[in-house]
Amino acid sequence: MTQLITSPSKFADFFNTKVIGAYRQITADDVRDMTTCGLIGKHGGWYLQLDLETVRAILQYEQLRENREKRDEIRDEERVLHCRRCGVVLDRPDGKKGRRREYCDACQSSRSTMRGRKWREKMKAAMS
Numbered sequence: 122m123t124q125l126i127t128s129p130s131k132f133a134d135f136f137n138t139k140v141i142g143a144y145r146q147i148t149a150d151d152v153r154d155m156t157t158c159g160l161i162g163k164h165g166g167w168y169l170q171l172d173l174e175t176v177r178a179i180l181q182y183e184q185l186r187e188n189r190e191k192r193d194e195i196r197d198e199e200r201v202l203h204c205r206r207c208g209v210v211l212d213r214p215d216g217k218k219g220r221r222r223e224y225c226d227a228c229q230s231s232r233s234t235m236r237g238r239k240w241r242e243k244m245k246a247a248m249s
Contacts, residue, residue: 125167125168125169126167126168127166127167127168128149129149129150129152129153129156130149130152132149132152132161132168132172133147133148133149133151133152135168135173136152136173136176136177139173140173140176140177141247142247143177143180144180144181144183144184145180145183147176147180152168152176155175155176155179160175160176160179161175161176202221202222202223204223204224204225204228205223205224205228206224206225206228206231206232206235207225207227207228209225209227211223211225
């Protein structure tokens with residue numbers, strides 16, 4: 122049975138309980154803003170399952186955009202790359218192909234440890 126919701130606060134509560142792994146919790150103000158923009162609630166003030174998916178996609182977009190901004194933070198004003206961990210300027214030998222390095226030689230060895238720690242924290246948060 123489809124549950125029809127008319128209140129922005131009830132929709133926010135419903136979304137936060139149904140979509141557990143979302144990037145962030147939404148508020149009634151978020152729902153009102155999305156309704157004003159015409160992204161959700163287009164069906165005579167009713168919020169449907171389609172609106173739930175729309176909000177989930179918007180939050181995913183926010184997360185991707187924030188991650189892209191974080192990637193850009195490792196560059197300075199002259200677009201020079203810095204190590205993600207310690208901030209040392211990274212140099213790239215001319216003529217070398219492939220993706221640029223994001224870590225210096227000293228931090229590269231501990232990268233797998235950091236990645237594993239981050240993954241465990243993410244799984245721990247998802248389980249609680």
